[in-house]
Structure formats: structure tokens, C-alpha cells
Amino acid sequence: MTISPAEPTIVATGLRKSYGDQLVLDGIDLSVPKGTIFSLLGPNGAGKTTAVKILSTLIRADGGKILVAGHDPASDPDAVRAAIGVTGQFSAVDNLLTGEENLVLMGDLHHLGRRRSRLRAGQLLDQFGLVNAGKKVAATYSGGMRRRLDLAMGLVGQPRVVFLDEPTTGLDPRARRDMWQVIRELVSRGITIFLTTQYLEEADQLADRIAVLDHGKVVAEGTADELKRLIPGGHISLRFADPTAFDLATNALRDSSRNDETLTLQVASDGSVRSLRALLGRLEYESIEVADLTIHTPDLDDVFLALTGNASQEHQKEAVR
Structure with missing residues (x-):
């Protein structure tokens, strides 16, 4: 199925998931247009990671309908995997390999062949400003460089959808802003980004639309400005x-x-x-x-605390995870 610009790249309707007696996702609906950044926010235990795992084929939903890049993760997981890239909070970079070798290895996993894998690695090293570091082992990379390499590894297969799970955790402010610019450039090329982040400012800066998840339900959705207008106090x-x-x-x-x-x-x-x-x-x-x-004016911190006010104080202190 070909995705036109007018169609959403990710659609979830009535998405449900339980672990035993614990209901984690309680019939949530999500729609993410092509070439946009969609951010899912919520306190610990709200169900964000579970939603990402379902959409990226890592686990199966208990109920609901899902399409990712036009494919159902339950009935056609291989097609979904071929269309997506996933970059987690914890880097998949192999410290014993060079940056180039890490990318070539990912090319091999995507069955690109040796020649195409090396060509793709060179393209990504250039795109992410890692050409000079490409021959160095990843153990010598700074935190920002490792994050860029990790994201580049997720793009080897030229995905249409990229799931970013807390991509800037642990980075200093400059490295974080550099990563933001990389993410914006990906979207300018038509890639759809599904972002979870613990930094509310990050969602405010990047996301075209934001959904706030609490106790397995979407309690609000809209642009950052629309969500801020929900909260009095300006x-x-x-x-x-x-x-x-x-x-x-x-x-x-x-x-x-x-x-x-x-x-x-x-x-x-x-x-x-x-x-x-x-x-x-x-x-x-x-x-x-x-x-x-x-x-x-109310910021996303105010929105988050107001909409998830029934979360525990510990969750509020930790903000979004």
C-alpha cells in the first residue's frame, strides 16, 4: 500500500494491552501524518513504551486496529520492520567497532550487500557529521557523537518511519540542540518521527502534535500551543x-x-x-x-502536571519518561 502525503503514516484505533490484571493501554487512538513529528508524553507507567513496542512490532496488542506505513504489525510484521527505524534510549552502538563498521554491520543485517552497505555507511557518516570519526572505534566518541551514530544506524534501511525513544537523554544542552537539528532535517526529507521524551522543552521545540498519555488513556492531544491554552494561569x-x-x-x-x-x-x-x-x-x-x-504563559510543564495531576508525586518529579 502506497502512502500519499494526505494519509497518516501511523494509525492506531482502540489500542489495548494488558499484563495480567494490569491494563496498560485502555483503547487509545493515535494518528500521525506523514513527514511530521508526533510526541507521546506521560508519566512513568502511563503506557508510552508499551505503545512504541506494539507499533514497532516488538510485542502484540490485545486489541485494536493498527497500520504503520500501510501495514498491520500483527499480520505483516516484516513489512512494518522494513519501513521503520528504531532508536532507543540505550544505544545499540558496538563500542569495539568503528563508526563505519557499525553502519556496515547494520547494512548487512538489512541484506544490502557489502558494496551497498559501505556506500550507505559513507552517506550517513557525511549526513551526521561523522566522516572524520568514521574510522575511530565508537568507544572514543562523545555522548553526542554516539547518539548521532545510533540514529544513523537506525536509518541504514532508509525507513519511512523512525521511532525515537528519549533520543537526547544524558546529552549536554549543545549536543541536544544539535540532535534536534538532525531530527528536523530528517522530517524535511519526508520521514515521520514518533518521539517519546522526558524533556518537555524537547517536545515543545520539535513536535507538530503532542499526545499526553496517563493511566493508559490519551487525556489530551494537539499542538503545543493548543495544549497550553487548555491551562489557565497566564x-x-x-x-x-x-x-x-x-x-x-x-x-x-x-x-x-x-x-x-x-x-x-x-x-x-x-x-x-x-x-x-x-x-x-x-x-x-x-x-x-x-x-x-x-x-x-502556561508551558508544557504546567500542561503536563495539570493533565496528569492524579499521577504520584514521584512521577511528577521525574517529569516525562
């Missing part, structure tokens, strides 16, 4: 240099809350340019000078 904080201006502003903005110690007012806002412009216009009309202004 406000504009105004700090004044003297008590006179502070009192004038308090009288002009009667719905605000005041902090007399810091001479600060907090005004409810949806974070839009329109609301900010209206507030500044009101202050200008009243000839009130503001020393500092800051805008707070």
Missing part, C-alpha cells in the same frame, strides 16, 4: 519604581492582584498580543510608568 507581571505609580496602576487595573513588598501587579492575560496591547494602552492613557514587565 498573566502579565508589572513592577513599578515608586509607590505612587503602583497605587495609580492598582486603581486603574482593579482586577489585578498586588504585592506591596515588591510593588508588583499581576494581571490575568491569555498571552496574546491583543491583550498586551490593551494593557499597555490603558497604562499609557493613565500616564503610568512601568519599571519592568514580564509575561507568563
Whole structure:
């Protein structure tokens, strides 16, 4: 089955999975358009890893309908495996082999033949900025280099869908951003990315759509901005240099809350340019000078904690895993 740009590359309807008496996935629905990044978030035990294992043919579902790249993982797992790449939290890189040898080995596993495997290895070393390190053993690689090599190994078979399970865990901020750029470049080439991550900022930066999973159910789905709008609490904080201006502003903005110690007012806002412009216009009309202004809108941390508020405190502290 050929996937057109209008069709979703991954579809799951009523996906269910139990281990004994424990219901892990309770009839979830997922749809991931081609050439996009879809991120699945949730606390420990929410069912994220189980969902990825089912979609990537590692385990079977108990119920529901699934198509990955047009194929059913239950009835045609080989076709699904031929269309996907999987990069896990724990690297599959062999430290005793060079970067090139790791890639050639993956080519052999994909039955590319020796010549095509070497050609593909060279292409990926160049694509991931590892040409100079290609002849060095992987044990000498930095964390960021190992992650890039691991992802490159998952692309040897030229998959249409790549499952990324916490791809930047343990990386420093610069290496993490380098990996983000690599992921964006993959999507620009039409590859579909299914991402699980413990970094909420990562999902915010990368994902076209995000689903929040809690206790085996999808409790919310949408773009990052759509999810943020679900959560109240946005406000504009105004700090004044003297008590006179502070009192004038308090009288002009009667719905605000005041902090007399810091001479600060907090005004409810949806974070839009329109609301900010209206507030500044009101202050200008009243000839009130503001020393500092800051805008707070709910972020994905707020969304995550609000939507998974029934998770344990331990899960909340660990954020997303």
C-alpha cells in the first residue's frame, strides 16, 4: 500500500494491552501524518513504551486496529520492520567497532550487500557529521557523537518511519540542540518521527502534535500551543519604581492582584498580543510608568502536571519518561 502525503503514516484505533490484571493501554487512538513529528508524553507507567513496542512490532496488542506505513504489525510484521527505524534510549552502538563498521554491520543485517552497505555507511557518516570519526572505534566518541551514530544506524534501511525513544537523554544542552537539528532535517526529507521524551522543552521545540498519555488513556492531544491554552494561569507581571505609580496602576487595573513588598501587579492575560496591547494602552492613557514587565504563559510543564495531576508525586518529579 502506497502512502500519499494526505494519509497518516501511523494509525492506531482502540489500542489495548494488558499484563495480567494490569491494563496498560485502555483503547487509545493515535494518528500521525506523514513527514511530521508526533510526541507521546506521560508519566512513568502511563503506557508510552508499551505503545512504541506494539507499533514497532516488538510485542502484540490485545486489541485494536493498527497500520504503520500501510501495514498491520500483527499480520505483516516484516513489512512494518522494513519501513521503520528504531532508536532507543540505550544505544545499540558496538563500542569495539568503528563508526563505519557499525553502519556496515547494520547494512548487512538489512541484506544490502557489502558494496551497498559501505556506500550507505559513507552517506550517513557525511549526513551526521561523522566522516572524520568514521574510522575511530565508537568507544572514543562523545555522548553526542554516539547518539548521532545510533540514529544513523537506525536509518541504514532508509525507513519511512523512525521511532525515537528519549533520543537526547544524558546529552549536554549543545549536543541536544544539535540532535534536534538532525531530527528536523530528517522530517524535511519526508520521514515521520514518533518521539517519546522526558524533556518537555524537547517536545515543545520539535513536535507538530503532542499526545499526553496517563493511566493508559490519551487525556489530551494537539499542538503545543493548543495544549497550553487548555491551562489557565497566564498573566502579565508589572513592577513599578515608586509607590505612587503602583497605587495609580492598582486603581486603574482593579482586577489585578498586588504585592506591596515588591510593588508588583499581576494581571490575568491569555498571552496574546491583543491583550498586551490593551494593557499597555490603558497604562499609557493613565500616564503610568512601568519599571519592568514580564509575561507568563502556561508551558508544557504546567500542561503536563495539570493533565496528569492524579499521577504520584514521584512521577511528577521525574517529569516525562
